[in-house]
Amino acid sequence: MTLKDHKKHASLVRPQTGNFGRNEWAIVGAPCVNIKLLANDVIQALSTEYKCAYVDASHNDEVVSLPGRLAAGACLEYVDQQNYHQFSYTSVSPFDIKQQFLAADAVFVNGNHHQANAQVVVIHPNKMASLQKRVDQLTNVQLILLAEGVDDVFEFIKEALPNWQAIPTYSLNNTEAIIAFFKTQLTANKPALKGLVLAGGKSLRMGQDKGALKWHGAEQRLHIADMLAEFCSEVCISCRAEQKAGINTSYNLLEDTFTDLGPYGAILSAFRHDPNSAWLVVACDLPLLDRQSLQHLTINRDASAFATAFKNEEQGFPEPLITIWEPKSYPRLLAWLAQGYSCPRKVLINSDIKLIQPLDEIALTNVNTPEEMKEIISHLEGSKIQP
Structure with a gap:
């Protein structure tokens, strides 16, 4: 390798920000x-x-004294004021x-x-x-x-x-x-909406690739991708490197670059691919998910929030794997990872998000085991649901 071949920095897509923010x-x-x-x-x-x-x-012409404990040598002081929070730094x-x-x-x-x-x-x-x-x-x-x-x-x-x-x-x-x-x-300047099908799991409990199951005549990962295409400017199927050969190449495949982190890594990989778009993330193990639910989510999207998610009525928590993650959530996800957390639901619970009620709770049912698969097959055959 010659010196000219050497790259000092990795080739990364940088978020479109200015000195302070996107706008x-x-x-x-x-x-x-x-x-x-x-x-x-x-x-x-x-x-x-x-x-x-x-x-x-500051518009004070005189030298301003350091406030609080900064004057005593502290590098940072946090004060929980009655109506707001205040951080003071010696340098930034x-x-x-x-x-x-x-x-x-x-x-x-x-x-x-x-x-x-x-x-x-x-x-x-x-x-x-x-x-x-x-x-x-x-x-x-x-x-x-x-x-x-x-x-x-x-x-x-x-x-x-x-x-x-x-x-x-x-x-x-x-x-x-x-x-x-x-x-x-x-x-x-509202960020464009792209779609991400989470299909990179190992499906250990199911015993076979959940994304390849044909609930509606086509592989579920492709079925979800086709539904997302109606609402998103681009759709990618998240997968592991060894899965790529077995997935229809007419679809955009996005290999996980944050490995061994499950869905969290797939979401980060999507933002690494495009940090300036919002990502409508959908797991491939939702056989009852329908177009109406996706439309309800996109219509109620709040781009000012970190994310827009459905509320799980039974648990009272947000559903992280059928969620619109805004670009501003990317650095937040990275910051949580740096603190040792890789649970997307935990990030949602502790962030300013928009939480909406699902049109039909059953549309959010996920299937992880052969027993659950039998129940869904019976449900589909009995109701003859048209996705």
């Missing part, structure tokens, strides 16, 4: 008080549907900061102090000089706002943004239009 806007060109007021109005309007976050900096890296914004759907940034992937430019006479100094930071301007008494864009902005006339431009006081703009952006 982030730096508001620049206005006094800080105006930026705070604008962010407050937008966040208040969006927070019923989306998880919003805000980024700013950009990677650490990004971890704190995993749940956020929209991050609004005071652009006078921090940068973001997208920008909102305010044309304000009092900040003209400050904005001119930051003109190189205007790499993805998506909205222009005119302060009160302003009816045109600065000339240097026109020069820096040749397409400035195509950028939506509103009055800074037109809060309704500004909120509508962000709602449109967040709707357009």
